[in-house]
Structure formats: C-alpha cells, structure tokens
Amino acid sequence: MGKIMTAIGLMSGTSMDGIDVALLRTDGDAFVERGPSAGYAYDPRFRDRLKQGLEEAKSITSREQRPGSLAELERELTLRHAEAVQTFMRNNNIKSDAVDIIGFHGQTVLHRPDDALTVQIGDGALLARETGIDIVYDMRANDMEHGGQGAPLIPVYHAALARNATADGKLEAPVVFVNIGGISNLTYIGADDGLIAYDSGPGNTLIDQWVEAHAGIPFDQGGMIASEGSVLPELAERYLLNPFFSADRRRSLDRNDFAAPEGKDASLEDGARTLAYVTAAAIVKSAGHLPTTPRAYIVCGGGRLNPVIMGDLGSQAKTHGANVLSAEAMGFNGDSMEAEAWAYLAVRAREGLPLTYPGTTGVRQPVTGGKYALHGAH
Numbered sequence: 215m216g217k218i219m220t221a222i223g224l225m226s227g228t229s230m231d232g233i234d235v236a237l238l239r240t241d242g243d244a245f246v247e248r249g250p251s252a253g254y255a256y257d258p259r260f261r262d263r264l265k266q267g268l269e270e271a272k273s274i275t276s277r278e279q280r281p282g283s284l285a286e287l288e289r290e291l292t293l294r295h296a297e298a299v300q301t302f303m304r305n306n307n308i309k310s311d312a313v314d315i316i317g318f319h320g321q322t323v324l325h326r327p328d329d330a331l332t333v334q335i336g337d338g339a340l341l342a343r344e345t346g347i348d349i350v351y352d353m354r355a356n357d358m359e360h361g362g363q364g365a366p367l368i369p370v371y372h373a374a375l376a377r378n379a380t381a382d383g384k385l386e387a388p389v390v391f392v393n394i395g396g397i398s399n400l401t402y403i404g405a406d407d408g409l410i411a412y413d414s415g416p417g418n419t420l421i422d423q424w425v426e427a428h429a430g431i432p433f434d435q436g437g438m439i440a441s442e443g444s445v446l447p448e449l450a451e452r453y454l455l456n457p458f459f460s461a462d463r464r465r466s467l468d469r470n471d472f473a474a475p476e477g478k479d480a481s482l483e484d485g486a487r488t489l490a491y492v493t494a495a496a497i498v499k500s501a502g503h504l505p506t507t508p509r510a511y512i513v514c515g516g517g518r519l520n521p522v523i524m525g526d527l528g529s530q531a532k533t534h535g536a537n538v539l540s541a542e543a544m545g546f547n548g549d550s551m552e553a554e555a556w557a558y559l560a561v562r563a564r565e566g567l568p569l570t571y572p573g574t575t576g577v578r579q580p581v582t583g584g585k586y587a588l589h590g591a592h
C-alpha cells in the first residue's frame with residue numbers, strides 16, 4: 215500500500231449548478247475511505263455569468279486566453295471554491311493542516327477534443343493561497359497533449375470502487391458505471407479488470423435548457439414535467455441518429471454539441487418526456503460499443519433523481535439482460551462521486567500514477583497529469 219493521504223475533491227460540472235466537495239482518505243490505489251461530502255449551489259445570477267462565460271470562451275484558440283470577462287469570472291469562481299472549502303471544513307470540523315491536498319476541477323468553458331483544446335477555468339495558485347492547502351488542478355491538459363480526448367477522467371476511480379466491491383462480493387463484473395450529469399459518460403469494468411470509458415451522450419443539459427426556456431425553471435425536478443408527456447418518436451430519432459452514436463471512434467462531448475429542440479417542436483411536457491427518453495436511449499446505444507453487455511449499470515449524477523430517465527434506462531437495459539441500480543443501492547454516493555474522484559486523482563497525480571489510459575480517453579499511453587500550486591510557494 216502507498217502512503218495514505220487525506221484529500222478534498224472539488225467539482226463544478228457541466229450542469230453549472232454548483233460546487234460538489236468531498237473528503238477522501240486514499241493511497242491513490244486500492245485503499246479508498248470515503249469521508250463527508252456536500253454541495254454548494256450557485257445562485258441564478260452566477261449561473262448566468264457562467265453561461266455567458268461559455269459564450270465568451272468560444273473565441274479561445276489557445277488555452278491560456280481569457281477573452282471578455284473570463285479572467286474576472288475565473289477569479290470569482292476560484293473564490294467561491296475557496297469559500298466552499300472553508301464552509302465544508304468548518305461544518306465537518308476539519309483543520310486545514312489535516313488535509314494533504316485538494317483536487318480542483320475548475321469549470322470547463324470549452325472542450326474541442328478534435329482541435330486538442332480543452333479549457334477549465336480555475337486559478338490553482340489563488341485557491342492555494344486562500345485555503346492554505348496544496349492544490350492539483352488542470353488535470354485534463356496532459357492527457358490531450360498525449361493524444362487523449364481529455365475526458366472522461368473519472369474511470370480510474372470507478373475502477374477502484376468496482377475492484378473493492380467485487381472483492382467484498384457485492385458486485386460481479388462486467389459492470390458499467392454511468393454518470394448522468396450535464397453530459398453522460400460511462401465506465402465499463404470487465405471481468406478481467408479491463409477498463410473502457412467514454413462520453414455516452416447528452417445527459418441533463420437538454421432537459422435543463424428545455425424547461426428553462428419554456429417554464430423558466432432550472433431543471434425538471436423528479437421528472438414531474440416529463441411524467442405528464444409522451445415520447446415523440448421523430449424528435450427522439452433526430453437525436454439518436456446523430457453520427458456521434460454510430461462513429462467508429464468514441465469522442466468526448468462539449469456541452470454545446472447537442473442543441474435543445476425549438477419551441478415549435480413539442481409541448482413542454484412532450485419535450486421533457488422525449489428528452490428524458492433520449493438521455494436513457496443514448497446511454498444504451500453507446501453501451502452497444504462495449505465488448506460485452508454489462509450485468510449491471512450503476513447510476514450516479516443528478517439524472518438518477520429523474521425517475522423518468524431511470525424508468526426508461528431500466529426497461530431498455532432489461533432487454534439486454536442488465537439491471538439498473540442507483541449508486542446508493544450499492545452503498546456509494548451518487549452526488550459526490552465526481553468530487554471524490556477529483557480527490558482520488560489529486561493523490562494519484564501526486565504519486566505520479568496514471569490518470570488516464572488508452573481505453574479511457576484514447577491517450578497513446580497511460581499518463582499522469584495535473585499542475586501543482588503549493589500553498590507555501592507565495
């Protein structure tokens with residue numbers, strides 16, 4: 215066993231709904247002990263600023279550029295993360311000298327794997343100064359420099375969880391972890407420990423955009439709106455026939471790769487129902503590229519709280535003989551898993567261990583990654 219470190223992971227995902235924080239004790243390998251976690255929601259005004267930041271980021275051609283208000287946004291985002299860390303440590307009685315490292319994801323504002331360009335805003339040095347803790351950040355860049363898609367990075371953590379659950383007799387491979395966030399991604403862990411991962415399609419983003427534009431609400435809580443509607447097959451087909459699903463090569467997605475329907479395309483309810491169906495069908499369709507059908511799908515991320523998505527995923531997976539379980543049914547935490555993963559990745563980075571593999575991002579060889587900001591350096 216390697217050196218066990220105490221790490222905090224910070225995730226601000228593509229849904230831009232807030233900051234997830236989680237504490238982990240780990241050696242970056244098989245030893246994983248999950249600690250407390252929390253979510254700190256963004257207020258609607260900051261969420262709007264992030265959305266504007268995504269627009270401004272469209273003109274970026276090299277990853278250091280911060281056009282428009284992006285530099286100011288990066289500073290504010292970082293200070294919000296520092297505040298989240300401080301609140302989290304206060305609420306859980308954790309002293310900063312008890313934490314060895316923070317894994318800081320930042321906010322993805324642009325992701326164009328075909329141009330080898332991925333930009334996560336987040337100022338590691340500022341966060342180190344504010345928290346007094348060493349930071350590992352910018353963990354996607356090195357993967358891209360070595361020919362990878364820069365995403366997904368969570369698979370190595372899924373693999374550690376699966377290995378431990380299999381050893382405890384709680385799980386039988388092959389198994390798939392699905393994260394239904396703004397975008398959905400899946401990790402396949404084969405019986406021989408083989409690891410395959412990729413983005414599987416639009417997650418909640420289209421549903422969020424649809425209900426925001428037509429009902430002025432940020433998301434379809436509990437799938438209430440979708441449950442009143444019907445699937446419109448033509449509209450669903452329009453998404454599911456996208457070349458993303460049939461291409462030979464799996465590629466990672468940007469939030470803007472799929473667009474929400476036009477208002478005239480559907481009623482509020484039918485639109486929400488159809489997009490929930492698309493979210494589930496995209497996962498099953500993408501899983502068709504795996505070497506074997508998994509026995510189970512373990513679902514994490516906010517989409518698992520939408521029973522319409524879960525119902526569709528359950529019935530479609532069943533036709534292939536697979537069960538669908540929420541992360542909680544396996545004793546995991548579906549809200550904090552990404553933040554836990556960023557804590558785990560920070561420790562792996564510190565130990566020089568690989569973060570990504572040819573099977574997870576298409577990188578040429580397993581590579582580590584991350585930049586460091588040491589709190590004593592200033």
Ligand SMILES: Nc1ncnc2c1ncn2[C@@H]1O[C@H](COP(=O)(O)OP(=O)(O)OP(=O)(O)O)[C@@H](O)[C@H]1O
Nearest residue numbers: 227228229395396397418433435436515516519520
């Ligand atoms: N109670 C709920 N009912 C229905 N949907 C929900 C509920 N809670 C959260 N969601 C959905 O989950 C989304 C947030 O998911 P999550 O926090 O996993 O995304 P993320 O981490 O930002 O994204 P990504 O994994 O793509 O980076 C919300 O935008 C919403 O659409």
Ligand SMILES: CC(=O)N[C@H]1[C@@H]2OC[C@@H](O2)[C@@H](O)[C@@H]1O[C@H](C)C(=O)O
Nearest residue numbers: 228322325365366367368397399552
């Ligand atoms: C570029 C980027 O931020 N991608 C995110 C996004 O959100 C889900 C999916 O698209 C995944 O590829 C990734 O996040 C997860 C946490 C990952 O890297 O594992």
